[in-house]
Amino acid sequence: MPELPEVETTRRGIAPLIEDAVIVRVIVRDRRLRWPVPPDLEQRLAGQRIQAVQRRAKYLLLRLDDCELIVHLGMSGSLRFLEEPTPPGAHDHIDWVFANGTLRLNDPRRFGCVLLANKADRHRLIADLGPEPLEADFSLDYLQQACRGRRVAIKQLLMNAHVVVGVGNIYANEALFRAGIHPRRAAGRISRDRLQRLITAVREVLNESIEHGGTTLRDFVGGDGRPGYFRIELKVYERAGYACERCGTPIRRIVQGQRATYYCARCQR
C-alpha cells in the first residue's frame, strides 16, 4: 500500500495524537510480521512517552524515552488512531493503548515490520539508505555519480533505496513519464540535463501527492482514519492500452524486476 506520501500522511495524522502521550500498554495479537515482533515489545514500551514521530524513507520512527520504535507498513499496512474502544478485526496485529485512545496496526499481507532499536538511524535496515528525495542531498551531482557506469534500468535504480529512498512503483512510473525518460534506459546513459528533469519530476509527483493526502489505491487510510483522496492524476500507472495524454499513443505495460512498468514509447526515450 504505502509509498512515501502515504507514510508521510500517516505520520502527520498520528503525530499530533500521540506525541507527548504515554503508552499505557501494548497488545500484540500476531507477532508474525516480516520479522517477528520482538518478544519484549510489550514490556519495553509500557510506561514510555512518545517524544517524536518521525519518518525516514518509508519507515515511521517513534522516539521514546529510552529507545526507538521502527514501523514499516510494507505493502498493505496501515495505522489508525481510535478514540473509542473498538473490537479488533482481522489483521489488527498490534495496539498501542494511550489514555486518550489506541493506535492500531492493521496489515493483511504482513510484509510490514515493528522493531526496536536504541538508535534507529544506526539500525541495519536504516543506516545504509540513500538520501531523501525531497532533501537537498538528492542533488544532480549525487544522482549523476550514482548512475555513472551503471547498466541497470533507470526505473530500477530509482526504486533502489540505497540510491534514493521513498520512490515506489507508482511514483517511479509517473516521474519517468514526466521526465520523458524510457524506464528501460540504462542509468549510466542519461544526460545530466535529463537527470535534472528526473529529480524535478520525482519531487513534483511526491509533493503533489503529499499535498493531497497520499494516493488511495484500494484501501489506504490516513492515520486519522480518513481515506486519502485520489487527486494526483496518474498519467501512466495502470493505464495500459489507454491513449497517452500528451501524444495519443497507447500506454504500454512491461515487467521489470517482477514489477509492472507503464510508459509511453513515443514520449519516453
Add this chain to the structure above:
DNA sequence: ATCGGGACCTGCTTGC
C-alpha cells in the same frame, strides 16, 4: 560490485 530472481503473505479481480 552489480544484477536478477525468489521469497515473504493475503485478498481482490479475472477468466474458464
Add this chain to the structure above:
DNA sequence: TGCAAGCAGGTCCCGA
C-alpha cells in the same frame, strides 16, 4: 456459481 490463476503499493537476501 465455483475455482484457479494472476496480480497488487515493498524490499531483503541469495547466488551468479
